[in-house]
Amino acid sequence: AQRVTQPEKLLSVFKGAPVELKCNYSYSGSPELFWYVQYSRQRLQLLLRHISRESIKGFTADLNKGETSFHLKKPFAQEEDSAMYYCALSGNSGGSNYKLTFGKGTLLTVNP
Amino acid sequence: ETGVTQSPTHLIKTRGQQVTLRCSSQSGHNTVSWYQQALGQGPQFIFQYYREEENGRGNFPPRFSGLQFPNYSSELNVNALELDDSALYLCASSPDGIRGYGYTFGSGTRLTVV
Numbered sequence: 001a002q003r004v005t006q007p008e009k010l011l012s013v014f015k016g017a018p019v020e021l022k023c024n025y026s027y028s029g030s031p032e033l034f035w036y037v038q039y040s041r042q043r044l045q046l047l048l049r050h051i052s053r054e055s056i057k058g059f060t061a062d063l064n065k066g067e068t069s070f071h072l073k074k075p076f077a078q079e080e081d082s083a084m085y086y087c088a089l090s091g092n093s094g095g096s097n098y099k100l101t102f103g104k105g106t107l108l109t110v111n112p
Numbered sequence: 113e114t115g116v117t118q119s120p121t122h123l124i125k126t127r128g129q130q131v132t133l134r135c136s137s138q139s140g141h142n143t144v145s146w147y148q149q150a151l152g153q154g155p156q157f158i159f160q161y162y163r164e165e166e167n168g169r170g171n172f173p174p175r176f177s178g179l180q181f182p183n184y185s186s187e188l189n190v191n192a193l194e195l196d197d198s199a200l201y202l203c204a205s206s207p208d209g210i211r212g213y214g215y216t217f218g219s220g221t222r223l224t225v226v
């Protein structure tokens with residue numbers, strides 16, 4: 001079974017402060033991990049995927065298989081980072097079905 | 113490059129009725145998935161279609177069914193609507209289930225069952 005846990009429903013930081021959104025997962029195989037973001041009144045969009053090890057809008061995320069975590073980090077938060085963030089896992093559970101399993105999301109608010 | 117488009121954007125139905133939601137996948141994408149997002153929750157996987165065949169299904173009853181057409185557009189049908197079916201329904205497309213690619217999401221259809 002695939003499971004994604006985002007322990008914080010709400011996270012509030014001040015502009016310029018570091019931010020870390022936590023994500024833990026459970027999966028018996030080799031997972032693909034993603035972070036999706038949803039800005040106010042916009043569609044869900046892909047922010048990061050662990051396989052490409054990229055930094056997008058200053059955000060990074062490292063897959064830690066030992067701790068089964070994929071935390072999202074940014075050293076200096078900006079007001080425009082305020083959004084709902086979802087961690088998601090894609091596994092092929094014995095087939096070609098790479099369905100996404102999402103966490104419940106963390107609402108990040110960056111205060112001026 | 114066009115994105116994923118869904119119709120209608122909002123819908124109100126009565127309990128017991130049937131509903132059909134539509135999705136046009138992003139150009140070049142032949143895999144379509146449907147997700148249900150209840151208020152305050154993350155999206156939950158309903159099912160996925162690849163080249164017109166269902167190739168994966170989540171924990172949803174058979175009254176949730178779908179179709180994918182030769183142009184890779186898709187429909188989600190829900191029969192015998194229940195109040196708990198009220199949610200945002202998201203369509204997502206991906207090219208050929210390429211591992212690690214992720215999905216492109218539509219804006220969703222907000223279904224309210226009264």
